[in-house]
Amino acid sequence: MNIQTPEHTTFFYGGTDTIEEADIVLAGFSYDCTASFRAGTRFGPRELRSYPGDGLETFSFYFGEDLEDVAYHDAGDMEPVYGDPLPMIDIYKAAASELISENRRLIAIGGEHLITYPFFLATKILHGNFTMVHLDAHADLAIINHVGSRVAHGTVMNLCLEAGLQKLVQYGIRSGNRQEWEMRQNDPRIIPATSLEEFDDSLDDGEKIYLTIDVDFFDPAYVPGTGTPEAGGASFGDYVQILKILRRKRVRIIGADLVELAPELDSSRNSTVFVGKVLRELLLTMHALK
Numbered sequence: 001m002n003i004q005t006p007e008h009t010t011f012f013y014g015g016t017d018t019i020e021e022a023d024i025v026l027a028g029f030s031y032d033c034t035a036s037f038r039a040g041t042r043f044g045p046r047e048l049r050s051y052p053g054d055g056l057e058t059f060s061f062y063f064g065e066d067l068e069d070v071a072y073h074d075a076g077d078m079e080p081v082y083g084d085p086l087p088m089i090d091i092y093k094a095a096a097s098e099l100i101s102e103n104r105r106l107i108a109i110g111g112e113h114l115i116t117y118p119f120f121l122a123t124k125i126l127h128g129n130f131t132m133v134h135l136d137a138h139a140d141l142a143i144i145n146h147v148g149s150r151v152a153h154g155t156v157m158n159l160c161l162e163a164g165l166q167k168l169v170q171y172g173i174r175s176g177n178r179q180e181w182e183m184r185q186n187d188p189r190i191i192p193a194t195s196l197e198e199f200d201d202s203l204d205d206g207e208k209i210y211l212t213i214d215v216d217f218f219d220p221a222y223v224p225g226t227g228t229p230e231a232g233g234a235s236f237g238d239y240v241q242i243l244k245i246l247r248r249k250r251v252r253i254i255g256a257d258l259v260e261l262a263p264e265l266d267s268s269r270n271s272t273v274f275v276g277k278v279l280r281e282l283l284l285t286m287h288a289l290k
């Protein structure tokens, strides 16, 4: 594995000095070569580290908790992988397998959404079956995308289902093709929650989940810095409500990713600060639910 922490990469806030001390590890995975519209998520991890830490407190007013009390380690960025997605899947799966253990969970920072697939595979080897909780504007259930590819960021949830995912809870979805629409109606493995109440009902107490957050889940009014923005999305307040539901249910978050931030598409850099806060609350919530 080649995780590298270049000189210019400042740590996200702080965290522990060594990976051995941590129960949560952050790492950047910058692959963005199957983006269907606007590329640029490869700059997400670097931007997310270097910017919001100057403007955000470590303390959360939503939960009364502080990042300084969380044993997380920022492992830096995976060395860049370009082009063909198939080698990327093998390389990222191997990297994730080295970073995670029974007691150490990964938050992968993208990069595009296809990177969830190798993390799903690595997490499944370690933990067996679990529920995928998918916050996104897009269903990502295409079997073949519009250029004939089976392996792309718009097919990632279908790939996970084909690889054995038994339960997929989707929230925020407002875009896809007819085949994806019908799959959401008819596939018993998929729960298409359309309200916070339905989302709440879709999860059992103590359920084992992997949480994947595509930042286009949020309305482009808040996060325009993403490749395929889609009007009609969630607010930060909606996200806090989701986290409160996860906390009340005491779900076990065994892994997470935060993908599709393309910082250069928002010259104001507000998207980066917004997503930095999303990450802060995610870290605190994973810590609270260990």
Ligand SMILES: [Mn+2]
Residues within 6 Å of the ligand: 136, 137, 138, 214, 216, 217, 228, 260
């Ligand atoms: Mn999306």
